[in-house]
Amino acid sequence: MSYQVKIEKFEGPLDLLLELIEKEKLEITEVSLSKVTDQFLAFIEQNHDIEASFLADFLVVAAQLLFIKSKALLPSLELEEEASLTVDELEYRLKEYKKFKEIAQEIKRIFHAPRYSFERKFFRPKQELFYPGENLSLDALKNSFENLIQYFEEQEKLEEKSIEKTVSISEKITEIKSFLVKNQKLDFELMTSETKSKVDVVVTFLALLELVKQRSVKLSQERDFGNILIEKIKDE
Amino acid sequence: MNKKKEKEESAIPENFKESLESVIFVAGKPIQFKKIMAIFGLEKRQIVEEAEALQAEYKEKNRGIHLLLTKDAVEMVTNPAFSKHTSQVASFELEEKLSDAALETMAIVAYRGPITRAEIELIRGVNSVYTLRNLSVRGLVLKKPNPDDARMSIYEVSEKFLKHSGLMHETDLPNFSELSKKTTFEEYLDQKEKDSQKQILDSVNRE
Numbered sequence A: 001m002s003y004q005v006k007i008e009k010f011e012g013p014l015d016l017l018l019e020l021i022e023k024e025k026l027e028i029t030e031v032s033l034s035k036v037t038d039q040f041l042a043f044i045e046q047n048h049d050i051e052a053s054f055l056a057d058f059l060v061v062a063a064q065l066l067f068i069k070s071k072a073l074l075p076s077l078e079l080e081e082e083a084s085l086t087v088d089e090l091e092y093r094l095k096e097y098k099k100f101k102e103i104a105q106e107i108k109r110i111f112h113a114p115r116y117s118f119e120r121k122f123f124r125p126k127q128e129l130f131y132p133g134e135n136l137s138l139d140a141l142k143n144s145f146e147n148l149i150q151y152f153e154e155q156e157k158l159e160e161k162s163i164e165k166t167v168s169i170s171e172k173i174t175e176i177k178s179f180l181v182k183n184q185k186l187d188f189e190l191m192t193s194e195t196k197s198k199v200d201v202v203v204t205f206l207a208l209l210e211l212v213k214q215r216s217v218k219l220s221q222e223r224d225f226g227n228i229l230i231e232k233i234k235d236e
Numbered sequence B: 001m002n003k004k005k006e007k008e009e010s011a012i013p014e015n016f017k018e019s020l021e022s023v024i025f026v027a028g029k030p031i032q033f034k035k036i037m038a039i040f041g042l043e044k045r046q047i048v049e050e051a052e053a054l055q056a057e058y059k060e061k062n063r064g065i066h067l068l069l070t071k072d073a074v075e076m077v078t079n080p081a082f083s084k085h086t087s088q089v090a091s092f093e094l095e096e097k098l099s100d101a102a103l104e105t106m107a108i109v110a111y112r113g114p115i116t117r118a119e120i121e122l123i124r125g126v127n128s129v130y131t132l133r134n135l136s137v138r139g140l141v142l143k144k145p146n147p148d149d150a151r152m153s154i155y156e157v158s159e160k161f162l163k164h165s166g167l168m169h170e171t172d173l174p175n176f177s178e179l180s181k182k183t184t185f186e187e188y189l190d191q192k193e194k195d196s197q198k199q200i201l202d203s204v205n206r207e
Helices: A013-023 A030-035 A037-046 A052-073 A081-112 A138-182 A188-192 A198-213 B016-027 B033-040 B044-060 B080-086 B100-112 B117-124 B129-137 B159-165 B185-206
Strands: A185-187 A217-221 A228-232 B065-069 B073-078 B141-145 B153-157
Touching (some): A030 A037, A052 A081, A081 B159, A138 A228, B016 B073, B100 B141, B129 B141
């Protein structure tokens, strides 16, 4: 039953990626990862209702996929070792995730089957009252309360971080696309002239590579390290 | 000469199995191994072994009472085979179905617990705060302080999860020994390397 194409929400980016690979009947390899990149990005584009905190997780994986693809486009590019680990890492995580996704269905069957074990109930007191223990002190109360507050703070921090990290990537792709709807040409220096962040330039570049792969744009350059000219490819 | 074990284990008393059975019965709730250790003056290993023997005996004879074992405690519960009848006397309060996200997280905690939230999120690829909190509230996973790092908590399956699933031990989960093994990224890379070397060797040998 889990093999039907799910149109509903996916549990997460790995879930989506796994489903795309399995739908194509592919093994988890570098080649299959770059094959499903387009579909992965298309999914994010089409589903605007992905919750913000989840979207960030999707975009992290999208960035990794774009990276893998751009590596395939530029085979001569020398990569730092850390960067070349991305493929293996994604492969590894997908395989780990797959194990649990499959076994979760077993857990579902076992957990929801009418096979229960019960403990004896009669020892449970009828009324639950609060009796402060002898070791209750002001300090202990204070500590408990601080722990509780910490528990909530911990969550908020994490969300902020993951949103900040990735939202700009998908924005950039749409930005370039919408600009090219109105304009025929665009140049890279101009596009990145206003930004101060290096990451933004990298993201713009990756987004362009993606658009080249989709055959939406053509890039040209007069000399090495010169400005890059971006042209829209007309639909035939 | 072999040095003997650092701690000399006490001799097991006569009728240990039977008196252990009585102790577990009279506790009426999960009784901690620590407590049993104090009662009999034995090591944890000796107690767990005997409890497991008793558990196997109940199972073998398909007795109405079974023994539920966790890492820390042991408890008498009903045989899940008879839940058609027992559930007319007792029941679980919450009967809402678990979502796929909850099942996935539950599976990771069950096979890899005790496990930190960061490790769970690494496997799932998504923030799991809400799913974990939901499972904690339902009493299916336990949140405990991490003995290695006070800033983080660790999660493991609860007795309630085992009872609801009719399992007497977490090792009764399907394919437990294989899935509970943690493979680190480094180990995965090593294995991949070995596999590809083997493939090359195989293809050379074939020629």
